[in-house]
Amino acid sequence: MKYGIAAPIAALFLLAGVSAHAQTLRWSAPGDAVSFDPNAHTDSFTSNIEMMVYDTLVRRNRMLAIEPGLATSWEIVAPDRWRFHLRQGVKFQGGENFSADDVVTSILRTIDAGSRNKGNLATVKGAEKVDDYTVDVVLSGPYPLLLNDLTGIFMMSKAWLTAHDAMRPANISTGVTSYASTHANGTGPFRLESYMPDAKTVMTVNPDWWGKPEHNLERIEFRPIRSDATRVSALLSGEIDMIAAVPLQDIPRIAQTPGMKMVEDPSLRVIFLGFNWKPELHAMPGQKNPLLDLRVRQALWHAVDMQSIHKRIMRGKSRIAGTMVAPPVPGYVAALDKPLAYDPALAKKMLAEAGYPNGFTTGLACSNDRYIADEQLCLAIASMWTRVGVHVELKTETKATYFPRQDRGDTDTWMLGWATLPPMDGYSVLSAIFATRSGKFGGANANGMSVPALDELARKAAVELDEPKRLEMLHQAFKIAYDQALFIPLHEQPLAWAMKTSVDMPQFADEYIRPWFTKVH
Amino acid sequence: MFSAITSRLAQALLVMLAVTAIAFVMFRYVGDPVAMMSREDATPAEKAELRHSLGLDRPVLVQFGSFVGRVAQGDLGMSFRNQRPVATLMAERLPATMELVIVATILSLAIGIPTGVLCALHPEGRTARLIQTLSLVGISVPTFVTGIALILLFAVILHWLPSFGRGDVVHLGFWTTGFLTRSGLESLILPGITLALYQLTLIMRLVRAEMIDVLDSDYIRFARARGLPARDIHFRLALRNALMPVVTITGLQIGSLIAFAIVTETVFQWPGMGLLFIQAIGFADVPVMAAYLLFVGFMFVAINMIVDITYTLIDPRLRTGRT
Numbered sequence: 001m002k003y004g005i006a007a008p009i010a011a012l013f014l015l016a017g018v019s020a021h022a023q024t025l026r027w028s029a030p031g032d033a034v035s036f037d038p039n040a041h042t043d044s045f046t047s048n049i050e051m052m053v054y055d056t057l058v059r060r061n062r063m064l065a066i067e068p069g070l071a072t073s074w075e076i077v078a079p080d081r082w083r084f085h086l087r088q089g090v091k092f093q094g095g096e097n098f099s100a101d102d103v104v105t106s107i108l109r110t111i112d113a114g115s116r117n118k119g120n121l122a123t124v125k126g127a128e129k130v131d132d133y134t135v136d137v138v139l140s141g142p143y144p145l146l147l148n149d150l151t152g153i154f155m156m157s158k159a160w161l162t163a164h165d166a167m168r169p170a171n172i173s174t175g176v177t178s179y180a181s182t183h184a185n186g187t188g189p190f191r192l193e194s195y196m197p198d199a200k201t202v203m204t205v206n207p208d209w210w211g212k213p214e215h216n217l218e219r220i221e222f223r224p225i226r227s228d229a230t231r232v233s234a235l236l237s238g239e240i241d242m243i244a245a246v247p248l249q250d251i252p253r254i255a256q257t258p259g260m261k262m263v264e265d266p267s268l269r270v271i272f273l274g275f276n277w278k279p280e281l282h283a284m285p286g287q288k289n290p291l292l293d294l295r296v297r298q299a300l301w302h303a304v305d306m307q308s309i310h311k312r313i314m315r316g317k318s319r320i321a322g323t324m325v326a327p328p329v330p331g332y333v334a335a336l337d338k339p340l341a342y343d344p345a346l347a348k349k350m351l352a353e354a355g356y357p358n359g360f361t362t363g364l365a366c367s368n369d370r371y372i373a374d375e376q377l378c379l380a381i382a383s384m385w386t387r388v389g390v391h392v393e394l395k396t397e398t399k400a401t402y403f404p405r406q407d408r409g410d411t412d413t414w415m416l417g418w419a420t421l422p423p424m425d426g427y428s429v430l431s432a433i434f435a436t437r438s439g440k441f442g443g444a445n446a447n448g449m450s451v452p453a454l455d456e457l458a459r460k461a462a463v464e465l466d467e468p469k470r471l472e473m474l475h476q477a478f479k480i481a482y483d484q485a486l487f488i489p490l491h492e493q494p495l496a497w498a499m500k501t502s503v504d505m506p507q508f509a510d511e512y513i514r515p516w517f518t519k520v521h
Numbered sequence: 522m523f524s525a526i527t528s529r530l531a532q533a534l535l536v537m538l539a540v541t542a543i544a545f546v547m548f549r550y551v552g553d554p555v556a557m558m559s560r561e562d563a564t565p566a567e568k569a570e571l572r573h574s575l576g577l578d579r580p581v582l583v584q585f586g587s588f589v590g591r592v593a594q595g596d597l598g599m600s601f602r603n604q605r606p607v608a609t610l611m612a613e614r615l616p617a618t619m620e621l622v623i624v625a626t627i628l629s630l631a632i633g634i635p636t637g638v639l640c641a642l643h644p645e646g647r648t649a650r651l652i653q654t655l656s657l658v659g660i661s662v663p664t665f666v667t668g669i670a671l672i673l674l675f676a677v678i679l680h681w682l683p684s685f686g687r688g689d690v691v692h693l694g695f696w697t698t699g700f701l702t703r704s705g706l707e708s709l710i711l712p713g714i715t716l717a718l719y720q721l722t723l724i725m726r727l728v729r730a731e732m733i734d735v736l737d738s739d740y741i742r743f744a745r746a747r748g749l750p751a752r753d754i755h756f757r758l759a760l761r762n763a764l765m766p767v768v769t770i771t772g773l774q775i776g777s778l779i780a781f782a783i784v785t786e787t788v789f790q791w792p793g794m795g796l797l798f799i800q801a802i803g804f805a806d807v808p809v810m811a812a813y814l815l816f817v818g819f820m821f822v823a824i825n826m827i828v829d830i831t832y833t834l835i836d837p838r839l840r841t842g843r844t
Contacts (some may be wrong), residue, residue, distance in 0.1 A: 014679070037604070040604040041558075042559060170604040172598075172600070172601060173571075173575055177604070177605060177606060181603070181605055199686060200686070221688060224685075226790060227787055229788075230788055230789065233672045233673065233684045234684045234685050237680060237683075239685075352609070365533055374544060399552075400805045401552045401553075401555075403556045407568075418561070432561075432562035439564065439566065443563050443564045444561070487754070
């Protein structure tokens with residue numbers, strides 16, 4: 001690396017260029033990119049960083065709608081074959097021409113047996129070159145969400161991968177280590193200058209980018225800071241221009257600091273409670289599971305005071321939810337987005353009708369470091385349920401142990417957050433959370449829930465290419481979940497960013513940082 | 522002599538094995554790497570396949586055996602999180618941690634010894650009492666509180682020093698150093714003080730106690746009686762003798778500094794091995810955690826062994842097998 005001498009010189013240029021147009025964005029977040037190899041991880045933050053260097057065939061615009069990227073148009077030539085017409089005259093940052101060979105290589109590399117994110121293209125069987133600027137993507141069957149999936153599949157250069165012996169993705173199981181893990185060569189708006197994990201990642205603008213720049217950045221310095229207090233300090237001291245993930249307790253302080261501003265909008269991530277559907281609860285072995293009774297589930301919903309959670313715990317920044325997807329996500333129905341009213345008396349009455357006048361005992365399991373204020377949320381809900389006579393055994397723990405426990409079904413009531421990413425479609429909830437766990441369905445349905453009507457909808461929606469029909473199926477699924485109180489949605493958690501007033505960076509509900517829409521004044 | 526060293530080496534090897542074994546038992550409770558490595562909506566089949574390909578479906582004893590076997594061949598494995606060789610990750614982080622530890626050691630000696638002497642010479646003086654009180658703070662305040670307080674004062678309020686990171690570093694072969702750039706040196710100050718604080722107070726108190734002891738001994742009294750200048754008595758005779766245990770403690774404490782650096786590195790986003798370890802815990806990245814514990818264990822064992830062997834050289838009574 002030539003970093004040693006380059007850095008001081010770059011610093012000199014920066015000092016000299018403060019008044020000129022050379023704009024630098026210095027930003028920070030708690031985590032770092034784990035790799036620059038797009039096929040060596042499943043981490044969405046890492047994908048976010050990679051997206052600054054790599055382009056995709058289709059991309060999301062300012063409204064998060066899908067628009068042409070490296071593909072200018074596409075058509076479905078057969079139910080299992082989509083044809084993409086590629087943008088011509090695009091060059092990789094290393095100088096290579098972008099063509100159909102690169103697309104075929106990138107897709108095959110993604111679905112390679114050693115690829116860690118092959119699940120993101122689960123229905124793709126292969127890719128075939130038609131001519132230099134036309135590619136066919138071959139599917140295992142009809143599949144409506146291919147474009148959604150392709151918004152996260154990065155186009156790498158075949159020549160570059162070959163030259164650096166990096167055709168196979170880095171993978172711990174196969175023992176492959178890849179040049180592409182620490183280097184990058186995309187067609188994207190920025191090029192990777194240096195990558196020092198946990199210290200600094202530097203990118204510079206790609207002057208040959210095919211897109212029309214809607215930013216004025218010359219340089220991006222990303223410096224991850226894990227400790228919340230230090231990250232906020234670095235912003236306040238002026239060393240950093242923008243930080244993602246601001247701790248709730250620091251928001252008022254930053255908002256009151258001159259020259260700083262907060263940007264806060266609800267994200268796509270719905271936080272909800274789920275139930276145990278097995279014959280017995282872990283907390284009450286040998287007795288019938290009360291949660292199997294609709295009245296009990298509705299009573300628990302009526303017992304949660306959403307308003308005070310919104311005001312006291314989330315400081316007014318969350319968006320109270322009644323359904324399992326956020327408004328921007330296809331499948332959302334406004335009519336369902338109303339939580340059952342807070343009514344402890346009614347809750348008690350319903351419990352009594354269900355045969356539990358003196359309540360019952362249930363576990364409540366939560367993470368304490370994954371979602372915003374997750375531990376406080378569960379403490380509050382435990383006390384609200386206690387008020388209607390339900391005895392709650394609360395267990396909160398770190399995400400590294402909580403999620404495996406939740407996945408084993410080792411819980412009675414449990415908390416989960418779901419952002420429908422990467423496809424950003426209600427089908428993600430239907431297939432992973434609503435459908436019975438078997439085969440490719442029910443990956444996050446760990447506690448034995450099985451509703452035949454939902455299974456059927458999941459199977460049908462998976463292959464429905466007619467969009468209005470498909471959406472209608474999603475609507476039906478969310479209505480069943482609401483009517484049957486299969487889950488208790490709580491809210492969409494807020495996304496809190498802080499930045500200098502000189503930084504103009506739009507916020508996106510999918511939590512992605514998009515510097516190509518960012519201006520620094 | 523040779524047999525003494527080999528027996529120490531054998532003991533050291535046993536200790537290392539024990540450290541690894543305990544670590545492997547603990548790993549079962551830090552979480553499941555498969556859950557961390559999978560997509561949010563991964564299917565059960567995907568997870569099972571991953572678990573199998575990582576060899577995590579084998580009994581713990583078998584996993585432990587294969588780990589020890591690989592380490593014996595010099596292979597530390599690959600990180601679950603980065604999919605890169607653990608040895609490379611550790612080598613990238615080693616310079617940051619070592620430079621921080623060196624600075625902390627120098628700071629604690631350079632400040633600890635003079636203040637300790639001062640307190641011993643004028644135990645009832647006002648300065649000595651003030652230093653004594655402050656040293657209590659140094660010992661009792663947790664590292665992260667000290668770190669955050671320093672950041673708040675020197676970075677946020679005064680804007681004198683950077684609040685995090687290593688600054689610009691210069692690459693010298695496999696080593697990266699922050700000693701050669703201005704921002705690198707500035708970045709070392711706050712974390713250096715934070716990490717040094719505990720050891721500094723320890724050394725100060727040790728020097729003070731030893732000095733008071735030595736100053737009370739017969740040969741100092743005789744030296745005074747002979748009319749030698751006070752400076753010669755204090756620094757040539759007394760301090761030299763008082764420093765013997767300080768040298769030992771400093772050596773042994775280097776191991777603790779490396780281990781304690783975890784907290785300091787987290788507060789200051791210092792890209793060293795401690796930060797790597799903390800992130801590995803969050804991800805249940807077993808190969809990195811195992812390698813780090815192995816490394817820290819090795820440092821402790823190695824330093825202890827060097828101290829032991831030095832003692833053996835100095836003091837024949839400590840040689841084993843030859844009583």
